Amino acid sequence: MAESMPAVPREQSGRSRPLWREPGVWQLLTVTALGFTSFFLTLGSVPLWAVRGGASDASAGSVTAVMLGFTVLIQTMVPALQRRVGSATLLALGLLALGAPAPFYLLGDHLPGLIAVSAIRGVGFGLLTVVAARLVSQVAPSNRQGKAVGLYGLAIAVPNLLAVPAGAALTSSNHFFWVAVLAACPVLAIPLVRVFRGSDSTAVSSGESGKASPHTSRAPARHGVAGAVRVAIVPSVVLLVVTLSGGGLVTFLPIALSDGQLASITLLVFGITGTLGRWQAGMINDRIGMRLLLPAALVASALGLAAVAAALPGSGDGNAGTIWTVAMLAGAAIFGAGYGATQNLTQIAVFARAGERHAVTASAVWNIFFDAGTAIGSYGVGLVAATGLHLTGTFVVCAVLVAAAVPAAIAAGTRG
Template sequence: MDGGRAARTSLLREPALQALLAVTVLGFASYCLTLASLPTYAVEGGADASTAGVVTAVFLGVTIAAQIAVPALTARFGTGPVLALGLLAMGLPSPLYALDDGLLWLSVLSAVRGVGFGIITVLGALLAAAVAPAERRGEAIGLYGLAVAVPNLIGVPAGVALVLDGHAAWMAWLSASPLLGLLFLPALMRAAAPLVPSPGGGAGRRAVGAALAPSAVLLAVTLAGGGVVTFLPIERPDGALATVALVVMGVGAALARWRVGVLADRLGTRLLLPAGVAVGAVGMALLGAGLRWDDAALLVGVALFGISYGAVQNLTLLTAFARAGAGGATAASAMWNASFDAGTAMGALALGWVAGGLGLPWTYAWVAVLLAVTTPLAVAATRPVAAVARPPEA
């Protein structure tokens, strides 16, 4: 049967998806190479450790602003030109990091790159949903998530290692990788442009409201994730435990974000999304307990949270698109991406203040409670929105 053959055909054979994955890997490689290395680079250049995070804050702040502007930009100029602008803004300034390690200089360059990253994230997620048949959208978003996760596993430690070994110029030049993405853009746009939905009427405003619930669920989970990656290495700076824990979390998140999409195509998101949030709550509770009493519990907790972290990313994006409808897909992607970055930033800042008073184990315990009370919202987030979207599952 044709349906059986279609189900067995790998999406990786689709030229549009191949080009999108190449653009995604090259764009996120630049982001990951600089994410942790630029604060280190600033401190090595004489900046106080307490101010090194300014570079990241500037980058993410501009990224969120750019994400909000993407729907209007694409409505006026088209998806291809805006994505090309994003790749240029992300890649062109990167080699200039090698010229100076001053905090102001690094922040100015990061602001320009934040514009590019905001564009790449919104349009990458949009295109991932557009280039696959509707019944395989979860699988396509899973492959897109894998293309995001692999650079994270490699690029973050590689960027820090290059800076610490005195090779900041290599970090800077390698971070120009989005420019290579321009080579894949014509093929991507030829195949994908006819499939990208065009916003119309009040679709953008309706889509923001429709995507609000899944985006709020994502914000809660990424807040927890920001708190784990920021403060776990500080709490356990000696030995390899924190490093192993972060690797376990990263691998779990990558595999879950990849494979949960196939499950979502078969089963829908109605049960999977609340289950993913609940698993995250259990993981954070074990992580907090493990910090106080047992390293094995810590590793089990961080593994469970990593699975939740990756699965919820895929499932909330699917539900945001389903609730927003075709005409609101760009606005839904912008809302989802802004929530992701805002949650990560809030976790890195707000949880630090809480941990200063309660200690990190109790802070993680309270985050577990937050995720537990978010589970009913995850249930509500999978429900369709009348007159905007079809049900997210059959």
């Protein structure tokens, strides 16, 4: 039987013990991996299942829109709910709501039923994302926060790489049954949440004592809830402009490229370097801090997007296409690295600025901006492209927007 987390400052743990052996770390990574596997398995496959049932391409997208809408709605409520029932209970409810309804997709492929199931799962996903992100700052010693956030990012990124194409492939080959069954996997992680039963009392204790790491220190609890929201806004805005661009790239690049194989390879490269960027940025941050690292991630993101935009018109044109294809892949790789690093570093920043006592509020703000940015990019990039800029010009606009956020990135690297 799992033991609850001890109410002692996490700073007392040394570097001699592997991070995964710290109380709660491997449990959190397992919970995260199973939860996001469920989410990513159905992200592209449920809309495809809806199309198989007769829905139009446009209306099928409402399945994802409704799910993320309920995700953002519940994320705004998590801080208040956490104070009432505790992190462990919320995490268990999130895993249950995300996983248990998934087999009900098999009751039919009509849009209203699929939307109803997705709405419930969106509530579960919102609870999972906020609580799990907050627990990252709690289970690891403060001088290893960057590495912990990197491992947390890896637990999300690997399911992203594997589950999205797997779900689409299973559905396309008429095996959606397995998607719906496998998407129930978060339920298996519910017994693991018992280890987090003491995390809320630990948060109060560790928020007021212990030495602070120079780069990822926990701010004293000098902010109220409103103050915690305020200081989390700047890093979250930086995150939003990058995830907006990423959402646009993932959604519209396959539409813009006539070569479906090139689109798949480009997105795979983007995913791989995003995974590596999110993982490695935390460990680099532990050594040098984010004052220069976060602005560098944004510069890389802007340059990568600009390269993708420049390569897009010629990426499929005969002999010249070879050069542009290389530029496309290089741009996607650079943007992916900056995209992943920005996620990691802004997550560290909101916790450092808000303080441990208001980590749940900071986590909610960060997750809301993440999901909102992705949703805006997935819809808004198409609207801008339709004005006559086309996708090439729209990606240039995105690159300029990311570059314009560099001053905010510099500010985000300072204490709130």
